[in-house]
Amino acid sequence: MTEGPTITTIAQRAGVSIASVSRVLNGLPTREDTVRRVMRAADELGYVPNSVARSLRNRRTDQVAFAMADIGNPVYVAMVREIQPVLKEAGYRLLIHSTDGDAEDELGVLRGLRERYVDGLIISPLRGVTEEHIEAIVAARAPVVVIGSLPEDMPEGALVDNVRTDSRTGVRLALDHLHAIGRRRIGFLNGPLDTVPGAARAAAYREALEALGLPYDEDLVEVGDFYRESGAHAARALLSRVPGVDALMCANDLIALGALDVLREQGRDVPGDVAVVGMDDTELASVAWPTLTSVSLGSAERGRAAAGLLLDRLQNGPREPRVVVVRPSLTIRGSTTLPGTSPGGAR
Amino acid sequence: MTEGPTITTIAQRAGVSIASVSRVLNGLPTREDTVRRVMRAADELGYVPNSVARSLRNRRTDQVAFAMADIGNPVYVAMVREIQPVLKEAGYRLLIHSTDGDAEDELGVLRGLRERYVDGLIISPLRGVTEEHIEAIVAARAPVVVIGSLPEDMPEGALVDNVRTDSRTGVRLALDHLHAIGRRRIGFLNGPLDTVPGAARAAAYREALEALGLPYDEDLVEVGDFYRESGAHAARALLSRVPGVDALMCANDLIALGALDVLREQGRDVPGDVAVVGMDDTELASVAWPTLTSVSLGSAERGRAAAGLLLDRLQNGPREPRVVVVRPSLTIRGSTTLPGTSPGGAR
DNA sequence: CATCCGGCCGTAAACGTTTACAGACCGCTC
DNA sequence: GAGCGGTCTGTAAACGTTTACGGCCGGATG
Structure with missing residues (x-):
């Protein structure tokens, strides 16, 4: 499997340094002439940036996960349907975890946050938020939105918003x-x-x-x-x-x-x-x-609200936790x- | 946001090199004593490996994407339901792209393969596989499974399997x-x-x-x-x-x-x-x-077959393309x- | 003509892993 | 006691980016 071009390849072909290549590709101010040369080389080589390397350096993955009990349940499908476009619009990819309502699985997802493969998580824990959930959320240090009820006494450090219904x-x-x-x-x-x-x-x-x-x-x-x-x-x-x-x-x-x-x-x-x-x-x-x-x-509404809250945290950084309550109707x-x-x- | 421990932190605490830490964590043969020290340090620090760094080094993300027209359509839900457990079992995470049947969007997903954020892709292109799709698949150099029909004359280099129904x-x-x-x-x-x-x-x-x-x-x-x-x-x-x-x-x-x-x-x-x-x-x-x-x-069956084909390619490397045909029934x-x-x- | 300033650019470090390679050390054998 | 073989370990490079920093060069200024 031949490897694709990297900024190094481009740099060689354009006769500039990799720093310049990076600057051009990221639209940082650069001399007209350099821009042209780099762009040309990148085009000819069919360059595409490696998102993993970028993630490592930038400490963000542009990915978000949604964990729920069962993707077969139309309630969750409705949520996904709302969440996906909001995230896509903001440049995030969506991962799906169908946990089958298995508590261990849920915890696995939360703990997985520490592997940093996503920037944030929306989770709907079927069996409720336990001590262990909370620990995992605090340890995650990544924003989490819980759809469902949340204990009153969340510890300070938890970056968690909440969307619930009544x-x-x-x-x-x-x-x-x-x-x-x-x-x-x-x-x-x-x-x-x-x-x-x-x-x-x-x-x-x-x-x-x-x-x-x-x-x-x-x-x-x-x-x-x-x-x-x-x-x-x-x-x-x-x-x-x-x-x-x-x-x-x-x-x-x-x-x-x-x-x-x-x-x-x-x-x-x-x-x-x-x-x-x-x-x-x-x-x-x-x-x-x-x-x-x-x-x-209000499944759709809850999904939308959750996506909104998460995005807000991702884009504007820490703030005090918020709760959104969606009113039921018949x-x-x-x-x-x-x-x-x-x-x-x-x- | 304090940063978590890395293998370097562990190495210091255990008084060994990062190479040893890595070896221990990956279960490579190591002296008993070193193993204990590293394990202890890792435990105490609550170490979790960074998946992005690992991906960069290993050139694999352990992620797979499924792209289809509309996650609201129960057909695709049925597929996801089958795909997810197969992949999870094999240690892959699942990304979802709901393209709304938009051809540009579909192509975007295919082209995105070159960013290497997934190891493989299952796609169900609503508008069919065009020249552009094929180009993107060839350029992707990542295994793709197409659910739906595929032109007869696929070029050599295309790592693509096919699941179709009649x-x-x-x-x-x-x-x-x-x-x-x-x-x-x-x-x-x-x-x-x-x-x-x-x-x-x-x-x-x-x-x-x-x-x-x-x-x-x-x-x-x-x-x-x-x-x-x-x-x-x-x-x-x-x-x-x-x-x-x-x-x-x-x-x-x-x-x-x-x-x-x-x-x-x-x-x-x-x-x-x-x-x-x-x-x-x-x-x-x-x-x-x-x-x-x-x-x-046979939506479920098609989903399962697609996941199986993809996994086979991911685990066993290149082979000639396969086609699975699922027979309809009334x-x-x-x-x-x-x-x-x-x-x-x-x- | 010397000095300064600003704009571009290249070098190198950093993100956190894995792994090739070579060195250190040990115990054996002759 | 020298030499050898094997086991374990550390150094360093690599994966592909972004970016701090300093150097160079040009022009403007005194």
């Missing part, structure tokens, strides 16, 4: 809506309780019930994973245990899809017999049938409104 | 199926003709009709984009022009979703009045209602089988 309010919106359309036996299909969203949504469900004056009934709650199959499984269990349930609150859209599968299979009308609400308001919600009422947690679709009163279908 | 056969499968269930006025909603899939599918549609003894009718063809909105738009146009159409062949699932939106809106029964077939067999096909019959082009779902005869719903 899933408590999100669940509240959903239950208020279900209550408003007359549902009183509202089941809850949750994800793992040792994940941040899982725990938050469990608490929020209880609270919201209380606020509505409805009793909390353990039998109405199922805990599984954040996947479609798992949602189907949970729905089946719940429906057989409590046949009279008249609404299902699902901790994300995938779970809700699984629930819809089962309800259809069992011939129960949605929303006539059972109303269904998802969370995340992914594209899937608008594709499903009936279209799925879903709590929007997108009402067919799975909770009776056909007659449906406010129209897609998207 | 969308001709795919379309053929779909039309055979539609014909078998009695459809004779089969519309076609295509993507842009200047994209590789668009062109291939257009030709395939004609061929398949001919093989079935059906006339080709321009009025039955709409050309738009590979997006849902565009599919809706195209469907609306086609339906108003040819109200009697009894099936819609769609060039991808997103287009098919748009078509389903419109059919529902117009109160036409699917598949009773109009049968619909999508392509790519993405997750969306199993979520939509009615569930969508779709031609599977997944029959609700959008082409009458409710009564439906072979069961989801997935």
Whole structure:
């Protein structure tokens, strides 16, 4: 594999020093004549600067990583979609780490920051930010944006911004809506309780019930994973245990899809017999049938905000940490409104 | 920002030379005592090797890029999902370039290979492989895997493997199926003709009709984009022009979703009045209602194959180019089988 | 004509690794 | 005790950039 030209090659051909070559290529003031000679040589040789050497010298890689649980989840895809153009615009490349929600993997990514292969990181830790995460972030000395919740008491040295949503309010919106359309036996299909969203949504469900004056009934709650199959499984269990349930609150859209599968299979009308609400308001919600009422947690917005915060730190240097909170909203679709009163279908 | 320890720091603390430090850290044979001293010092200092310096010296970055049109398209997500674990397993990081199908952008990525920020590239060029692409690939001198079709006459020096599918056969499968269930006025909603899939599918549609003894009718063809909105738009146009159409062949699932939106809106029964077939067999096909019959082009399989080919070249060095062809298959779902005869719903 | 100043340029060091090469040291053998 | 062989280690170069510093040269100024 023949090696390409370097500034040394150019320098020889143009009859100048490598310093001059570098200066010309970086647009530093140089005599007209030298500029021409260097440019000419560079052109003829088809020179392209070596980004690794440049990184070593400049102590920056122009790369940023985004780590999340599962690139298959449309929530994260929505985030990537927003993050990528912002970074590209600013001249950064994007690395993707799909950690499968594995805590070790997440920590690996954080610790990897010390290898300096990226200038910054956006991470969405499924299992929450532990002591170890914090240590790694402090040790990293590279800017990090956490999407999700962050402990109150972050140490001084941590260069970390935070983008979060308020899933408590999100669940509240959903239950208020279900209550408003007359549902009183509202089941809850949750994800793992040792994940941040899982725990938050469990608490929020209880609270919201209380606020509505409805009793909390353990039998109405199922805990599984954040996947479609798992949602189907949970729905089946719940429906057989409590046949009279008249609404299902699902901790994300995938779970809700699984629930819809089962309800259809069992011939129960949605929303006539059972109303269904998802969370995340992914594209899937608008594709499903009936279209799925879903709590929007502003994935796109969170992605954009995270990219913005990171870029700001990268470009303007240290500053005190910031927190951006994205407000949830409820997108009402067919799975909770009776056909007659449906406010129209897609998207 | 204090700088972290380097091998020099370790060398001082351990009272040895940097060469010894490097040897120890890389597991080269070294006296027991030296090993201990170096390890101890490294531990105490919390040393982490700088990957950029290592890359410069070793002439490899341990990074690989995947460039495709739109990370929002589930086809590419499926590919990423397969590519990532294979690469991670082999110690490579993954960069993502979402080019928006912009030819300049694609070329930019290919040319970027010469900057040596990745060791290899998987690219799915939406508009096909032009002369310029080939030039860039040859000049790159880094292994490239193209997902999609490749010209027959690749020059010698090009380190390029190829993974393709046979969308001709795919379309053929779909039309055979539609014909078998009695459809004779089969519309076609295509993507842009200047994209590789668009062109291939257009030709395939004609061929398949001919093989079935059906006339080709321009009025039955709409050309738009590979997006849902565009599919809706195209469907609306086609339906108003040819109200009697009894099936819609769609060039991808997103287009098919748009078509389903419109059919529902117009109160036409699917598949009773109009049968619909999508392509790519993405997750969306199993979520939509009615569930969508779709031609599977083996996205996951293509992703896996591409990663495998690239890895092989990276690890085992040059060899003659290979081509992997993934055979399409048809997944029959609700959008082409009458409710009564439906072979069961989801997935 | 000597001096000074400013603009360009080249030399060399630095970023943090890996590794070729040669030297130091040890223990053996004859 | 000299010579040899082997093991381990240190020196230094290399990867391809950027940039501090000082030198040189020209013109302007006294």
